[in-house]
Amino acid sequence: MTPGHCAACLVALISISCGAGRSASSPSIPTGPAASMYCLSPADKPSAVRFSGLNGQVVGSGPIGVVLTNGSANDSCLYRPLVDRLRAVPMFRTLLYFFQGKLENNIAAAAKFMRGQGCRTVLLVGDSVGGSTTLIVASALIPVPAGAVSLSGESTPDEVHYLRVPTLILASESDRLFPGPTARQVFAVIPATDKQLKVFDGAQHGTALLEGPQAAEALDLVVGFLQAHAQ
Secondary structure (H helix, E strand, O other), X not given: OOOOOOHHHHHHHHHHHHOOOHHHOOOOOOOOOOHXXXXXXXXXXXXXXXXXXXXXXXXXXXXXXXEEEOOOOOOHHHHHHHHHHHHOOOOEEEEEEOXXXXXXXXXXXXXXXHHHOOOOEEEEEEEOHHHHHHHHHHHHOOOOOOEEEEEOOOOOHHHHOOOXXXXXXXXXXXXXXXXXXXXXXXXXXXXXXXXXXXXEOOOOOHHHHXXXXXXXXXXXXXXXXXXXXXX
């Protein structure tokens, strides 16, 4: 993500990535990393997918699509606690994938892919840089996502001025990359009427919030938000 990249500037970019026709998001013969690389097992009943040159795995078969975008480590295993919770909710169909190139294009392509798979509603979740980029894409994506969740996404106020979809931001007070004061500043300028912010004690960043002493509350907040906006 380019620092200071405003949401309005991405409209054309997202239109290009999502408007290239059916073949751009239709899955080809699945190839790429094994399910174990996503920390998935046969018990998860994962399905390998490939879309827009990206490799992914889908867990669940419900009508509500959830796109999980990695942080800079590009490690889907970090979402394991959330995947476990989402698997327990039959309405959800969850996509994990490894990003390549422009993260904005990846998120837009992932959302389009899930709609092409029959998901009537798509929700976006992102970790760290994946979270901040998720909020930028959610500001301009058409069809509009039903909601967006940022796990310590290093957003700036300029990047969320156009964000009107339901939004949940989780952060930590002493996180060196996205501390509590910055999270509150970003949250304050989001124009969405349906928005939530939770700043935990400590310095946990991104998906690390889904582990440790605050994990139960963090997971409840994320899953509760997704369920509430699964329209």
